Amino acid sequence: MKASVASLYQAVELHQEIPPLLLGERCNPNGSKAFREALLAEDWDACLKLALDQEARGAQVLDLCVAYAGRDEVADMVQLTTLFAGSCKAPLMFDSTSPDTLEQVLPLYPGRAIINSINLEDGGANLDRICRLAKKYGAAVVALTINLEGMALTCEKKVAVAKQIYDLAVNKHGLRPQDLLFDLLTFTVGSGDESMRSAAIETLAAIRRVKEELPGVGFTLGVSNISFGLRPAARKVLNSVFLHEAVEAGLNTAIVDAAKVLPYAAISEEDRKICLDLLYNRDPEALMIFIDHFEQAVDNDDADDSDSLRMEELLHQKLLKGDKDGLEDLLSGLRGRWQPLDIINNLLVPAMREVGDLFGRGELLLPFVLQSAEVMKQSVALLEPYMEKLADEGRTSILLATVAGDVHDIGKNLVDIILTNNGYKVHNIGIKVPAEEIIAKARELQVDVIGLSGLLVKSALLMKENLAQFQGVALQQPILLGGAALTRKFVAQDCVPNYQQPVVYCADAFAGLKAMRDFEAGKLVATDWSDNAVVSNRPGPPTDVLDRSFIPPAVPFTGRRTVTDVDPEILFKYLNEAALFRGRWGYRRGKMAKEEYEKLNEQTVLPLFHRLKEQALNEGWLQPKVAYGYFDCSSAGNDLLIHSGEGDKLFSFPRQEHAPGLCIADYFRTREEGGDVAGFFVVTIGAALAEKTRELYETDSYHDYLMLHGLGVELTDALAEYWHEQMRVEMGIQQGASDMAAYVAQGYQGSRFGFGYPSCPDLGAHLPLFELLRPEEIGVSLTESFEMVPEMTTSAIVAHHPQAKYFAV
Structure with a gap:
């Protein structure tokens, strides 16, 4: 044990x-002046604050010592034990x-x-x-x-x-x-x-x-x-x-x-x-x-040395390091030298811009950028009471929105965090925002720039349509476009011609920051595309590439089922940690030495992962559920006809315009070939984790917001991987695996294609899917634009064909 x-x-x-387990040492009158003064004054709340501060800074166990000359050790220990036990x-x-x-x-x-x-x-x-x-x-x-x-x-x-x-x-x-x-x-x-x-x-x-x-x-x-x-x-x-x-x-x-x-x-x-x-x-x-x-070394936490370093530089370093400790006292001292607004404009904003530059050069990772943003946000909050009003005059403003029908907001919110904490006035008007509302808000707020975000392929197409509407009402603001489905080529060739003002592709939040700086400098220009490479087209089904002699597997049942007792812990066995740590969280090696990166993983990334995993499991943030089924089907060209007891359902899939001209329907047999069987699923980890991320964002806990959201997205994909495996096992085309490593090592037959993603970008396919599986029974619903709610939900059609593979149209 x-x-x-x-x-x-x-x-x-x-x-x-x-290791190591960190035992906090500051609740000790012999080693901490602050604790000694609180103990002698019997200021128990101050004693508790020191304990809670240690927790927040990483202490996993709190050492409590009250032995001090002239004090009653038993009485003090009883008092603080009772207080700490209920609060720590x-x-x-x-x-x-x-x-x-x-x-x-x-x-x-x-x-x-x-x-x-x-x-x-x-x-x-x-x-x-x-x-x-x-x-x-x-x-x-x-x-x-x-x-x-x-x-x-x-x-x-x-x-x-x-x-x-x-x-x-x-x-x-x-x-x-x-x-x-x-x-x-x-x-x-x-x-x-x-x-x-x-x-x-x-x-x-x-x-x-x-x-x-x-x-x-x-x-x-x-x-x-x-x-x-x-x-x-x-x-x-x-x-x-x-x-x-x-x-x-x-x-x-x-x-x-x-x-x-x-x-x-x-x-x-x-x-x-x-x-x-x-x-x-x-x-x-x-x-x-x-x-x-070390004679000239200065530690920001060292009271004895702080006088030798100007307070302005201390604030600069705190922001660069993402260090909030002692921030209130430091800002109080600076208010004796500077007006609050000047502290923001002349000290904080330049430091935050340096953070952005460090990120751009690959010298600072995104999680640490967000810690710096938290310092910026807290600093502004501490200064606001001493200003009549945080003046917006002269600040460049931007309206941010996720386009109609898109419920994803992580990208937009990261842009909000970065721009707000670089001194810009940001109006974040939320998700699923139609063009008419964007136009009305842009005019009402008189913003300088508009930024649109969206995750899915349909969102990218909607941005193109929005631009035509903006042109029709003669909006004058430049437009920044961002989202996973966008490419520089799409923005340049499909979006830029629809609008008379600059339309700029932003690959990430810091590209948005650069675009805002270019706008202020009068250098913002529309995205162009200079790649004139010719793409050879090959229309029609690739009948010469795909094997048509395959035999459909036997399925355990036809129709739909729901599963509501998935063990949340099993998701972590199918989690793609590399995608989480490097992709979602941004802990990339970049310019680090191998040894330095390994230490970062050991000392920062893995402890963070294990902390969030423990919290997610212990606090009930994960409620994985599945709706799935198998159905007889037959293909015809780009269409797949699903035969169910409640009537046939038609799924139409796009075909690649370039070689090899793939289409999902090609992976299923035609009626003439004897018909086939298709699998479908909808999986969700529930709404609790997304609600927790919303709370973190609203309380300016930017770092933990990004970390937890990224974990939720990857756990959703892990659930999809896990259930895809279960379906392949049920079809007899896959052996069960004990974990992700075994799962990857053996390889597998077939593929899953997510609705709304590059192989089948039309979210309208969710209508027949919902009629087949009825995922409302596991708490999943559709928006008016066919996106699934809760956000951390995904769907797929499962193809068993030996040559089925993921592709983009």
């Missing part, structure tokens, strides 16, 4: 798949060596806590009492390698004390090895004390030894101890490098301020080398080299 700790709201495994999702670690205190708080805590700590300083008397309490209340225990002789300094002594504690805790008191977290202690390498030069080496060696000799136990460290005495900015780098080395050695939890740990990939090779030389005592001058190297 895996060792876990738990709060009232969630369980957390001590031995994380991707992260489990608690009770940082007390007092059995009396622990005896009072453990029964109050509605979860499974960690006790910090036990040792042999008194020969074991306290250890015995605390281990009995841990056994009674099911707590995990931190064990420090301290005995009657004091703190163990060498690897040999650390290992010897660990074995003594293990014998008492496990063999005498019955604790499980996996519930023991050994703190093998580390001491500063920054003091200049010759006896401490090898402190890091001894600790890392001890972790490896204890891990080998006491299987199953865990480890923790007060990581920041390694750097006591050094400058704060330098400490952050050294702590982060030491943490990386400790995890490599076997450390699985760490007592840290999560906000003050740098991703290893973000530390330069030079900084790493200088830190490693000091940690491993590779040079007699390593400490002086380290101090000289």
Whole structure:
């Protein structure tokens, strides 16, 4: 059984798949001035805020210590345990060596806590009492390698004390090895004390030894101890490098301020080398080299150094890093020097534009751009109360809309986020917006530019029609067009001629930002197409390419069925993680070194994925359901006639105008050839996850909005992949697979073609599909333009033909 700790709201495994588990250290009066002041003032709400802030910054367990001279430790611990238990999702670690205190708080805590700590300083008397309490209340225990002789300094002594504690805790008191977290202690390498030069080496060696000799136990460290005495900015780098080395050695939890740990990939090779030389005592001058190297380093979180860096530059750096911590205090200080509107126009907007430039050069990934946008948004919100009005005069404005019949808004909303936080006035008027409303709003709001978005092929065609309507009423605004189905060629050849003002193709949100800047500079021009390549056409069905001798498979039934008990967890086995991480989330390698990209995945992407997966499963965001069926059919040219008990249904499919002239109907036999069988499905993950993404967007949580929306879209496709496999298994043309890797490895016969996508772009096909499958029974409906609701729903026709493959018309 895996060792876990738990709060009232969630369980957390001590031995994380991707270590370390981060134990927040700031709720301690001996290490945090803010917590000490709140505790002494008995400002319990301020104490709670510090705990919640740590959660928000990545702490997975909260270390709670209230022992301070002149205070009643029992009363304070009881007070804060009760408060934290009801408000904090992260489990608690009770940082007390007092059995009396622990005896009072453990029964109050509605979860499974960690006790910090036990040792042999008194020969074991306290250890015995605390281990009995841990056994009674099911707590995990931190064990420090301290005995009657004091703190163990060498690897040999650390290992010897660990074995003594293990014998008492496990063999005498019955604790499980996996519930023991050994703190093998580390001491500063920054003091200049010759006896401490090898402190890091001894600790890392001890972790490896204890891990080998006491299987199953865990480890923790007060990581920041390694750097006591050094400058704060330098400490952050050294702590982060030491943490990386400790995890490599076997450390699985760490007592840290999560906000003050740098991703290893973000530390330069030079900084790493200088830190490693000091940690491993590779040079007699390593400490002086380290101090000289970091002499000018400045940490935004360091109050001692902040005066040496102008507040303007601090704000600039916070925005570039997506760091909201301390933002209110910083802006308060800046208001003493600048008018609020000048802070926005002269400090925030230029910084946000730099973010866009970094993204354009491939030096910043989209998730980090959104974190910067959150800082921008929060800054403006904090400044607004001090302005009579956030002046719109002089700000370039744009109207954004998803075209009629299209319910997809992720692309449009990303454009909104990027443009708003680059200082533009954005009027986002929503989804499914008809041309008449766009015209009326553009005139009412007197916008400078109009931006149209749409995901599907039909949306692209509708944009072309909209432009003709705009021309007919003599609109004068340039038009920016974006969406997955658009191409530069389509915009240039089919859209630009329909409108007298510039029509510009925008491949992504940052292309939209560039277009807005070009507009302001008077350089915006219509998209053109200079590729004059000739495409050879080959009309008619490719009868010479497709095998017509195939035999239709036996199907388990004809007609329709619904499935409402799909296990949500199975979707993750069919999830295309590469498409999610690189495509939907934007964590692409770009200009990163391979090692840096691997670290990004290990330290940022995978933990984020596992967090969202856990939330989606635990909080009921996924309700996968399926409506599907098999029907006798026959093809005739571009048409497929479906024979059902409720009357025949006709599906007409487009044919490629170029070679090889494919059409979906070609994959099915004609009536003369004996007829065939076709499968159809509609799958949905429900509305709950989409509702959660809407909440995130409306609360300006841009990063999590993009991440969760992307996950939902890919899980919808995973459900489609899973159900496509189930149908192939039922037809006897596919063996079942245990996961995505096995599924891909064996390959499969046939293909699925989604309605509204390039092989069959006409969403009107949803009308006969709904008549066949009746997906209303699983909560799916159609809009007036034949799009399915909830958004995270997809449909397909399943072809079993051995040569069936995905293609575009």
